[in-house]
Amino acid sequence: MAGLPAFDYHTAFSRNIGWLTPAEQEQLRHTRIAIAGMGGVGGIHLITLARLGIGKFNIADFDTFDQVNFNRQAGAGMRSLGRAKVEVMAEQALDINPELEIRSFPQGVGEDNLDDFFKDVDLYVDGLDFFVFEAREAVYRACERLRIPAVIAAPLGMGTAIINIMPGHMTFEEYFRFSGVSNQEKALRFLLGLSPAMLQRGYLVDRSKVDFVGQRGPSTPMACQLCAGAAATEALKILLKRGSARAAPRGYQFDAYRNKVTRTWRPWGNNNPIQRLGLAIARHQLGLK
Numbered sequence: 001m002a003g004l005p006a007f008d009y010h011t012a013f014s015r016n017i018g019w020l021t022p023a024e025q026e027q028l029r030h031t032r033i034a035i036a037g038m039g040g041v042g043g044i045h046l047i048t049l050a051r052l053g054i055g056k057f058n059i060a061d062f063d064t065f066d067q068v069n070f071n072r073q074a075g076a077g078m079r080s081l082g083r084a085k086v087e088v089m090a091e092q093a094l095d096i097n098p099e100l101e102i103r104s105f106p107q108g109v110g111e112d113n114l115d116d117f118f119k120d121v122d123l124y125v126d127g128l129d130f131f132v133f134e135a136r137e138a139v140y141r142a143c144e145r146l147r148i149p150a151v152i153a154a155p156l157g158m159g160t161a162i163i164n165i166m167p168g169h170m171t172f173e174e175y176f177r178f179s180g181v182s183n184q185e186k187a188l189r190f191l192l193g194l195s196p197a198m199l200q201r202g203y204l205v206d207r208s209k210v211d212f213v214g215q216r217g218p219s220t221p222m223a224c225q226l227c228a229g230a231a232a233t234e235a236l237k238i239l240l241k242r243g244s245a246r247a248a249p250r251g252y253q254f255d256a257y258r259n260k261v262t263r264t265w266r267p268w269g270n271n272n273p274i275q276r277l278g279l280a281i282a283r284h285q286l287g288l289k
Contacts, residue, residue, distance in 0.1 A: 043073055157257060160254055
């Protein structure tokens, strides 16, 4: 653009140095991260990781922006109504770093394109909608096969729950145990698997808005922002091999409303006796069979 200085990577991300070494920043510049979903958490994941200086992305989403996205999604606004999420978010990321290499998948992700979606990828960050199960299961089977580490940061209430699915540790299926159950049961297992402590439950003011049958739930912008910060931190630790990145069956939940953080550990995942009891209680409370 006329009148503006030329983009310089080292200047743009110089304020990361101190928390990162120059060599680490250069490593991130040549790293590729895949993000499926450009909505509530996926879009802000992309922006946060772009500001961290990640240089390459594969992004996927088949959806367009709507007004119901305004309360939480980074790309949602009047100027983006009806536009493809991957297109809008790619534009925003490229405005931060014009040198980015972005491969877009506007058809979303599925069994037919996962090898292409994960080509040359160093890390996967989950941005799929909570109730997307078929695609999520396919994604994690591909991560397991290709030995790609994955970060899940779930927006829950006014906080986030973090689970890393790492090569050599419990797989997604071993932890969440989705095989052979209904979508309603998958939603329940995903929720309790992510947040065994359920820190968010105590301040939900209208339980009728949590609808596992209709696959709808309330959301907050604070949770999505916290997810992005936590997921980017896990990504940094995994990619640079420093710090402690806890892998499933270990995780943690941070709730800003309650000013509380809880480390979670569920050996055998959702087959853990404590988890099985929690699932049974939740089924009863929600009227699920």
